[in-house]
Amino acid sequence: MFNTNASAQPPAADYAGSAQMTEQPWQQLGGISTDNTKYPARASVEGVGIVIFKTKSGFRGVQRACPHMQATMMNAELIANDTMVRCPLHVFTFKLSDGKGVNCPGFKLTIYEIKEEDGKFFGRVAN
């Protein structure tokens, strides 16, 4: 079991200084191992629950509950060539790039960048 209170990892050089605002530091994910084979999967970033999806272009994390009616995003499905995620309860659909609601303007899903390094998962808020 991973320690959910793992200390913050320094940001990788690739990301440092690339944006006008300070980017969030990478955090080791809790509640999941890189041996995990079944996705979507639950994990946590600094104690905040997220759901990780395995897409064609790598892992992506989203907040645990749909911002509409708080249904679990564990039941959500990847659509549009894995670029969007859709909650099955009322088909509210969000872009995995920036979390914006596609058919539900005004609604936004928190998105997490996820990377795998040294056999561990790290994540940080992407939007």
Added chain:
Amino acid sequence: MNAATDSFVLKGGHVLDAEQRIDGVADVHVAGGKIQHVGSREAVPGEQVIDVSGNYVSAGWVDIHVHAYGTLGFANPDTVGVYQGVTSFVDAGGPGIGVLDQFMELLGHLETTLFAGAFIRPMGLLGLNFIEGNVRTLGEVPITRWVDFAQQHRDMLRYIKCNAIGDYGPGTLKLTKGLAQILDLPLYMHIGEFQLQNPEFLLAPEAFRIAEAGDMITHLYHGNLGKVIDDKGKVLPVVRDAERRGVIFDLGFGGYNFSWEVAEKAFAQDLVPHTISSDLQQFNVVRPVKSLANVMSAMMRLGLTLPEVIERVTRNPAKAISLTDRAGSLKSGLPADITVFRVNSGEYEISDCYTKSRKAEKQIEPLVTFKNGKRFNADMAMGQAESNWFLQIVEDRIPERASALSAAQRDFLNSLAARLSSTTWEVSNAERLDIEKALELQDMFHRERSAHGLSLKDALQAVYASFLDQPFTMQIGLLLVRLEQPFAVDRLRDVSGKRPLAA
């Protein structure tokens, strides 16, 4: 329609018609788009014979609660109409007085007859869950404009809708009741607070108190705050009082509004909806609503008999919206709006809007619909097609349909872009929608189209084609206000073909 198909007989079906007290095998003769006769009669020479034995035949179904227009509507509303056994439906709150002109221009020519259950707010239902209660409920009520519209388009209006939700007290309900009285229309109220966790004042009981005979309350079996039953499961006295006064109870299944637990408890105490409606919209057609037929199957599972179910989608809704002169029965002389369906036996699962489902042994399946005698074969998949309900702004390219726009439409778009670039707006978030700005953008749209002498329909289609692949229809101010301003302006200029080249 040619003579060969003009006159036909549906032979050997089991006819259900509460109005004429028919419940048995009979032939239905149709000519000239009207019902001629129900019963056995010698075939008329030249009359086409359609064998429907083994199936049921009823008047075309009337769904008094769908969302065809606006932010909840469908690219092709007929998919949940004549293609699913429904020959007439009412848009429950899509348009308000500020957009009824747009609504009529865009949706006046469906195969399914569409009526407006107009919303108290000028813009109509906003569709999504903007938390600001005032945005969801009360708006300006320009009485003179309402009266003028009702005089000109009396037939289009079937009720006035408001939502008994939010935390602003009963003002909206009372004002809407007043407007409905002024216009001599029924009041239609949504009950069930599905958003606020702890409102100070629950409006559902107030809705039951305000409603008079002929007024309607929808979402009878919802499981949100403001249920028809108390904590012990007993039907509230205020609900019984309304029932005794002649208030009409509507099912309104919807995406939030049907709970098996509430339904079963209320049904056990004989609290039964007078009308069965679907509340079909973008966000519930895939699940849990699917179709009016699915909702009817749910009502059979609950304990209604087939004739009781059919009465609640034919005679009862036709009476509720004063449509008995043209729908709800197979009486001679009425338009030939007919639904042929069957009742399948098997193992089916019917979900409510929460997490509960029930096993059912019967399923109602529409087969063929006739609208004024014109035939439509049922297609239950069309409504569920993603292109029919997934309203997505096309961001990365210009929609193909834009290439068909006329020079006049492009000129208009260029002027509209110029006008929109003179203002700014913030894209709404879940807590806040700038409704004033939406109305302002709508005014700009109208001023430009009027300056260009463009018809309302052509102007609307030009903007829709600039942003949407599918022919959704939506309040134009709402469409614009949900776009980022620079994107909207650039796209309109691109489509107009007059975007200044970058330096």
